[in-house]
Amino acid sequence: MPDLNDDLLHLKHRIEQSMYRILIREADEDQDRLWMMERISDDRLKKLLPHLSISSLHVLDVIFTHGSIKGVDISREMGMTKGAVSKITRKLLDQGLIQKTQLPDNLKEIYFSVTPLGTELAEMHQVFHQAQEHRGLELFKSYDTASLEIVADFLEKLAGLVSEPPHPEE
Secondary structure (H helix, E strand, O other): OOOHHHHHHHHHHHHHHHHHHHHHHHHOHHHHHHHHHHHOOOHHHHHHHHHOOHHHHHHHHHHHHHOOEEHHHHHHHHOOOHHHHHHHHHHHHHOOOEEEEEEOOEEEEEEEEEOHHHHHHHHHHHHHHHHHHHHHHHHHOOOOHHHHHHHHHHHHHHHHHHHOOOOOOO
16 A cells, blocks of 8 residues: 555655746747747847847836836836846837837936837737636636635645745754
């Protein structure tokens, strides 16, 4: 008869392997780019896309969604440093995907908005995420709510464990 600890270790290994595959997939920027490259018609975007990081695409999405937004607000929304946002917005400006404006009565505040070229790319990136979302929802529909609650509870507790150091007695 198998030992309970063996069963738990086997499940732990399966979960770790699955989480690792998810993390690797999330870090795989090429898949996102390839999907978009197949669907983009504008030659300028086809040339730019290989040089854009996924973070750049997400910053572009935030700007597109808000219409006009300050760098500090992008930083806050994305959980990125102001320096990282500044570096990304500078590249997006240089690539002609966004533009910056200032209010006449407050020249200190800089607002970013997307250009027509940036709009095309942001819309394509959103279509990509909608397709991913649809696939995820199809998977979720194959489970009942109680089962998903258990999974969500487990993942929240696991996230809490990995975010705090082990206690000395462990």
